Amino acid sequence: MFWSKTLIPTLRDDPGEAEIPSHKLMLRAGLLRKLSSGLYTFLPLGFKALKKVELIVREEMDKAGAMEVLMPALQPREIWETSDRYKTMGASMFRLKDRQQRDMVLGPTHEEVITELVSHELNSYKQLPKTFYQIQTKFRDEIRPRFGLMRAKEFIMKDAYSFDIDINAADASYKAMYDAYVRIFERCGLRTKVVEADTGAIGGKWSHEFMVLADTGEDGIVECTKCEYAANLERAERAIPSPIYFPDSEKAIEEVATPGMKIVDEVSGFFKCDPKRIIKTIIYLIDGNPAAVCVSSDRDINEHKLARILEAQTVVLADAGTILKSTSAEVGYAGPVGLKIPVYADLGLRDCKGMISGANKNDTHLINVCAGRDFQPAQFIDIGTVKENDLCPRCSEQLREKRGIEVGHVFKLGTKYSEKFNAIYLDAQGQKNTIVMGCYGIGVTRTLQSIIEQSFDENGIIWPLSVAPYQVVIDVLDPKVEKCMSVGLSLMNDLEKKGIDVILDDRDERPGVKFKDADLVGFPIRVVVGARNIDAGKIEIKLRKEKKADLVDVVNAVETIYNICKT
Ligand SMILES: [Zn+2]
Incomplete structure (x- = not known):
């Protein structure tokens, strides 16, 4: 294929519409054009x-x-x-x-x-x-x-x-x-x-997902630092360490006035305590029925896991009216103690003692709350989100977070x-x-x-040989010099006969422009045919992923390139 015959509209600058490297490069290398949003x-x-x-x-x-x-x-x-x-x-x-x-x-x-x-x-x-x-x-x-x-x-x-x-x-x-x-x-x-x-x-x-690890990935995943365990955050589990227990915490439950303090930061600031000590209680409509879901405030509720474990079709946050009806209080003061609706608590709250929770009464919290003694959920289930440094559910070593693209x-x-x-x-x-x-x-x-997204550098794409649009680009430096063009042409013909995709850059452009475009598009093998080397019976071969070029005898060029393509 001749470069001049196809359409490769390369761009020098990053297009404004693109945020991540692969998207920028697909536009810049002339692989894609946008018709309209998402098309x-x-x-x-x-x-x-x-x-x-x-x-x-x-x-x-x-x-x-x-x-x-x-x-x-x-x-x-x-x-x-x-x-x-x-x-x-x-x-x-x-x-x-x-x-x-x-x-x-x-x-x-x-x-x-x-x-x-x-x-x-x-x-x-x-x-x-x-x-x-x-x-x-x-x-x-x-x-x-x-x-x-x-x-x-x-x-x-x-x-x-x-x-x-x-x-x-x-x-x-x-x-x-x-x-x-x-x-x-x-x-x-x-x-x-x-x-x-x-x-x-x-x-x-x-189910299993195949994830391409990339910082720009939209999916959060955790993997174990020791064993093979890895999971999408939507699914991830954790080993539950010993119960949350605060010393001197088996005192009787007690109401404390907390006017206007509805969010965790305000409550933990007021009590000068770790958010872990506060029971976060969220009222959901689970298949249309109100239920309270509790987790310690240092983590969130994983609604995917909640829906799966309860085999629910829909899990949505309750509206203010439902919350008032279910807890007798405004949003922000719900707690598990004394609720008439079903309560589901995260496994991390099993046997917890000395906790703080909303009192189901405006402007009021409870202290010294103990699971079992003060409230008994319908079920303790694994519904907390999993975070970096949580423990692996298989081997109890630490988990680490990564980003991935689901392919x-x-x-x-x-x-x-x-x-x-x-x-x-x-x-x-x-x-x-x-x-x-x-x-x-x-x-x-x-x-x-x-x-x-996984294979590029500052100059452009670096295609693996298996999926490169053309495995080989032949840059004929001066297409008007006949001996150069004829070497370029016969190389292209011989390689194409062997089933290799070749593009010959026959444009009347400066070498710098051709090299820049070849790097941007990312052809794995670049062959440079120049008058001076041809006189010595040589051509230059350079791999996109390497810095250095090799001089190869013209007579051996086809075999050398073929061998690179087949490895
Ligand atoms: Zn593990």
């Missing part, structure tokens, strides 16, 4: 790199035994009613009507479509197991699209769905996909961390969807059983951008 056009180089990521995904899915299909992005409302997700997907799902005024959606995911299909097509144990996948455009009406392809309204995903006779067989399908994901991200040149994750809107019992997510779904769509098979004895499912996603466009 991007892939230019020739960006599209070429995207196709390479897709090819890796496709090869590994095929190798793992998955079958490629293609499902409609446009879907009827009815299947989303069947799964009970038409409501719960909320405003993030694009909804529209066709000309007959039928409600339609643009699919953010495809559990409904595939399970509906399978309920008709698979009905005997002899047809199982099966795993289907597709690489397709998905839609999500993000509140705040940002970071380019990281959080876009339209994006490309690989989604796969497995169907098995029972849990054990489903575990094997899950493992096959998990292993394929490890290989896919490795081949893309990514360093990923696998973490335990919340199942969120997809549902199911268990893949695998779920054990169980029978959540197959029950709703009546996806049943007959076993060898002719008995009806429900098919057991798993689902597996890779954000393909997000993976592409994550590769850049």
Whole structure:
């Protein structure tokens, strides 16, 4: 390919719309252009790199035994009613009507479509197991699209769905996909961390996320400093140290006037105590019913964990009216003692003594509060957020926090969807059983951008060979000098014959401009063809990730470059 024939609109300066390095570089290197918020056009180089990521995904899915299909992005409302997700997907799902005024959606995911299909097509144990996948455009009406392809309204995903006779067989399908994901991200040149994750809107019992570690990542994760434990903060657990106990704290409970002190800082300032000693009590509506949730004030309540443990569909903060009705006090004075609504307390509060809490009475707090003696929650459950230096739930060593970009997510779904769509098979004895499912996603466009987020320097992108739009750029320094151009051309032809993607910079530009653009776009191998070296029978080869260039005999150039590409 000739540079002059394609479109690579590089930019010298950082575009104002971009905040993180990979987004800036995709725009500056001419891979992407924005149409409107969260919507991007892939230019020739960006599209070429995207196709390479897709090819890796496709090869590994095929190798793992998955079958490629293609499902409609446009879907009827009815299947989303069947799964009970038409409501719960909320405003993030694009909804529209066709000309007959039928409600339609643009699919953010495809559990409904595939399970509906399978309920008709698979009905005997002899047809199982099966795993289907597709690489397709998905839609999500993000509140705040940002970071380019990281959080876009339209994006490309690989989604796969497995169907098995029972849990054990489903575990094997899950493992096959998990292993394929490890290989896919490795081949893309990514360093990923696998973490335990919340199942969120997809549902199911268990899931893992593949995270690209990056300071700019939107997800918080914790990992153990000693063992393999790692989890998304939405899911993370902690070992609970010995109960919170303050000396001299078994005195009788006592009311103290705290006029106007509603927030933790004010209360801890007034009592001159560690926030850990104060019980924070938040009133929620859990599936519509008021309940009090308590945690020590040095941490927050993790609503994801709360919803999962209580198997609640919705967990929302109660309004002021509900709080007044439930606690007989204004917002800010709730406490677990004497409440008539259910109380759920974090495990860290078990056997706590000598605590301070709201008194369920305006302008008043209680001191010397002891769990068990003064209040007995419906349940002590693990609902506190996890922080740096908390203890690992597996080995009790310290945890540390990291940021990550979620590029893949695998779920054990169980029978959540197959029950709703009546996806049943007959076993060898002719008995009806429900098919057991798993689902597996890779954000393909997000993976592409994550590769850049993990691999760049001050001059631009550093593509891994496996996904670079072109592995080799040939800079012919003076395209008008015939002997230079003919060496450049024959190199390009010979390398292309060997299946290597080559771009030849034939622009009539100064060498400095060509080198800058080559570095910015990040081609892994740069070949410089200059008149003086050609006279000595040499060309220059430089790897993007290294500082130094090598002079190579023209006659050996193809083999040398080919060998670099194949390592
Ligand atoms: Zn550990």
